[in-house]
Amino acid sequence: MDAMKKKELQIFAAKARIGVIEGVYNAKAGHPGGSLSICDLLAYLYNGEMSIDASNPRMEDRDRFVLSKGHAAPALYATLALKGFFPVEDLKTLRKSDSYLQGHPNMNKIPGVDMSTGSLGQGISAAVGMALGAKLDKKDFRVYTVLGDGEIEEGEVWEAAMFAANRGLDNLVAVVDYNGLQIDGTVEEVNSPYPIADKFKAFKWNVVEIDGHDFDAIESALENARVTKGVPTCIVMKTIKGKGVSYMENAVGWHGKAPNTEEYEQAMTELKAALAELEA
Amino acid sequence: MADVIKCATRDAYGKTLVELGDKNDKIIVLDADLAAATKTGMFKSAHPDKFFDVGIAEANLMGVAAGLAATGHTVFASSFAMFAAGRAFEQIRNSIGYPHLNVKIGATHAGISVGEDGASHQCCEDIALMRTIPGMVILNPADDIEARACVLAAVEHDGPVYMRFGRLAVPRVFDESYKFEIGKGNVLVEGTDATIIASGLMVNEALMAAESLKAEGISTRVVNMATIKPIDRDIIIDSAKKTGVIVTAEEHNIIGGLGSAVTEVVCETVPVPVVRVGVNDVFGKSGPAVELLHIYGLDAKNIAENVKKAIALK
Numbered sequence: 001m002d003a004m005k006k007k008e009l010q011i012f013a014a015k016a017r018i019g020v021i022e023g024v025y026n027a028k029a030g031h032p033g034g035s036l037s038i039c040d041l042l043a044y045l046y047n048g049e050m051s052i053d054a055s056n057p058r059m060e061d062r063d064r065f066v067l068s069k070g071h072a073a074p075a076l077y078a079t080l081a082l083k084g085f086f087p088v089e090d091l092k093t094l095r096k097s098d099s100y101l102q103g104h105p106n107m108n109k110i111p112g113v114d115m116s117t118g119s120l121g122q123g124i125s126a127a128v129g130m131a132l133g134a135k136l137d138k139k140d141f142r143v144y145t146v147l148g149d150g151e152i153e154e155g156e157v158w159e160a161a162m163f164a165a166n167r168g169l170d171n172l173v174a175v176v177d178y179n180g181l182q183i184d185g186t187v188e189e190v191n192s193p194y195p196i197a198d199k200f201k202a203f204k205w206n207v208v209e210i211d212g213h214d215f216d217a218i219e220s221a222l223e224n225a226r227v228t229k230g231v232p233t234c235i236v237m238k239t240i241k242g243k244g245v246s247y248m249e250n251a252v253g254w255h256g257k258a259p260n261t262e263e264y265e266q267a268m269t270e271l272k273a274a275l276a277e278l279e280a
Numbered sequence: 281m282a283d284v285i286k287c288a289t290r291d292a293y294g295k296t297l298v299e300l301g302d303k304n305d306k307i308i309v310l311d312a313d314l315a316a317a318t319k320t321g322m323f324k325s326a327h328p329d330k331f332f333d334v335g336i337a338e339a340n341l342m343g344v345a346a347g348l349a350a351t352g353h354t355v356f357a358s359s360f361a362m363f364a365a366g367r368a369f370e371q372i373r374n375s376i377g378y379p380h381l382n383v384k385i386g387a388t389h390a391g392i393s394v395g396e397d398g399a400s401h402q403c404c405e406d407i408a409l410m411r412t413i414p415g416m417v418i419l420n421p422a423d424d425i426e427a428r429a430c431v432l433a434a435v436e437h438d439g440p441v442y443m444r445f446g447r448l449a450v451p452r453v454f455d456e457s458y459k460f461e462i463g464k465g466n467v468l469v470e471g472t473d474a475t476i477i478a479s480g481l482m483v484n485e486a487l488m489a490a491e492s493l494k495a496e497g498i499s500t501r502v503v504n505m506a507t508i509k510p511i512d513r514d515i516i517i518d519s520a521k522k523t524g525v526i527v528t529a530e531e532h533n534i535i536g537g538l539g540s541a542v543t544e545v546v547c548e549t550v551p552v553p554v555v556r557v558g559v560n561d562v563f564g565k566s567g568p569a570v571e572l573l574h575i576y577g578l579d580a581k582n583i584a585e586n587v588k589k590a591i592a593l594k
Contacts, residue, residue: 129346
C-alpha cells in the first residue's frame with residue numbers, strides 16, 4: 001500500500017475513533033473498547049474494499065457488512081457517517097430516545113446497516129445466509145462480518161461456521177476481533193475459545209492471522225480472501241481493545257462504560273492530537 | 281363418515297411448497313435434518329437446488345433464513361415446533377422478528393398429537409412464544425385444505441409468519457372452495473347458546489361437540505380461528521354478544537395460546553365467561569396420538585362438557 005493511501009486510512013480511522021467517543025460520551029452509555037479496536041478494519045473495508053454507495057444504501061448488488069458483535073455499533077456508525085450515509089453530527093444522538101442511532105444496529109432505521117444485530121452469535125448466521133443468497137442468484141457481491149473473540153463462545157457461531165464451509169461460501173469473510181477481553185474478564189480466563197485460528201481451520205475455513213491495526217496486513221488478508229476459492233475466509237485480527245485512548249487500552253473495565261467528562265476530555269485530547277499529527 | 285378424507289397438515293405443507301417452487305424461483309426451503317418428517321423433503325426432491333439442510337442446528341437455521349431473506353428471497357425454515365419456536369426462539373425474535381424479515385417458519389409436529397415420542401417433542405408452548413413477537417403472524421390450520429391456503433397466504437404476506445402443522449392425519453373439514461384470509465376467522469356453524477372458538481385439529485372436534493350438544497337441545501356456534509395473530513377481534517366480539525359465553529379449544533397449553541388471545545379480547549370488550557379447553561399446563565407423555573388426545577381432554581366430549589359448564593356461568 002502506498003504511503004498516501006495508508007495516511008488517508010489512518011486519518012479516517014482517527015476520525016472514526018473521535019466519533020466513537022463523541023457518541024458514547026453523549027449517550028452516557030455504550031461500548032467504547034470493542035468499538036475502538038475495529039476502527040482500522042472498518043476504515044479499510046469502507047474505503048475501497050467494499051462496493052457500496054452512500055447515496056444508495058440499499059444498492060442491490062452492494063457488498064454486505066454484518067456487525068455480528070453488534071455492541072461495536074459506535075464504530076460502525078462513525079464509519080458510515082464519515083462515508084456520508086448520514087451526518088457526522090448525528091453521532092452525538094447515539095442511544096437517545098429520539099434518535100435513529102439505536103444502541104445496537106438496526107437495518108430498518110439506519111442507512112448503511114445491512115442486518116440488525118446485537119444478540120451475539122447471530123450476525124454470522126445472517127451473513128452466511130446473505131453469502132448463500134448471492135451464490136443462489138449468481139451475484140458477485142461479497143459478505144463481511146466481524147465477530148468478537150468473546151462472541152465465538154456462542155455455539156451458533158460454530159453452527160454457522162460448519163455450514164458456511166460445507167457450502168463453499170468463498171464470498172464470505174468473517175473477521176474475529178481478537179482483543180482478548182470480554183465483560184467478565186480476559187477471554188482466556190472466562191471460557192477460552194483459543195486457539196481461534198486452529199478452530200476455524202478445523203471447520204475447513206481458510207484462516208489468516210494478522211495485526212488488526214496494520215493496514216498492509218489487513219489489505220493482504222482481504223486480498224488472500226478474495227483469491228481463495230471454495231471455502232470462506234476467517235481473519236483472526238489481533239487488536240488492542242480501547243485502541244487510541246491510553247487509559248482504555250487493554251483494560252477490562254472499558255467494555256461497556258461511557259467516559260465521564262474528565263475522561264472524555266482526556267480521550268478527545270489524545271485522539272485529536274493523533275489526528276493532528278497524521279494531518280500535519 | 282367412512283368416506284372422510286384424512287390428511288396431516290404437514291403433508292399439505294410439503295405438497296404446497298413443491299407447488300410454490302414450480303412457479304416462484306425466489307422460494308428457498310431450509311430444514312434442520314428433519315426433511316422427511318416435516319415434509320420439506322418433497323420440495324427437496326422437486327427443487328434440489330433451492331433446498332438446503334443446515335443439519336441439526338436450529339439457531340443457525342433461523343439466522344441463515346434471515347440472511348437469505350435480507351437478500352430478497354422468500355424463505356421457508358422448517359423444523360419441529362419444539363426446536364423452531366422453542367430452541368430458536370431468540371433467533372426468531374432478534375434475527376427475523378425485529379428486522380421484520382420475510383421468513384416463513386414451517387413448524388411441524390406441534391402439540392400432544394406427536395404421540396409416541398413423548399413430552400420432549402410435544403410442543404404446547406410455541407403459540408405462546410410466537411405471540412409475544414411484534415409483527416409475527418401465527419397460522420394454525422385445521423386440515424390439509426386450510427394448510428395449503430395458509431402456506432399460499434404466507435407467501436403473499438410481507439413479513440415473518442409462523443405456521444403450525446401437525447403430524448397426525450386429521451379429517452378434512454373444508455372443501456376445495458374454501459377461501460382463507462390472514463386475520464379472519466370464520467363461522468362454521470351458527471348457534472345461539474354458546475360459541476366454541478377452535479383452531480388446528482380441535483376444529484373438527486368442536487364441530488362434533490356442537491353436533492352432540494344439538495342433540496341435547498343446545499345451540500352452539502363454531503368458529504374456526506386459523507389465524508392466532510393477528511386475532512380476529514370482530515368475530516370474537518360478535519360471538520360474545522350473540523351467545524354470551526365462549527369456549528376455546530386448542531392443542532396447546534391453555535396459557536398463552538388461542539384461549540388467552542380470545543380471553544384478552546373478551547375481557548377488554550364484551551366481558552362474558554370464557555372457558556379454555558387445551559393442555560392444562562402439564563407436560564405430555566408417550567402413547568398413540570388419538571389415545572393421548574382423549575387422555576388430555578382434547579376431544580369433542582370434553583369440549584361439549586365445557587360448553588355446558590360455561591353456559592352455567594352465564
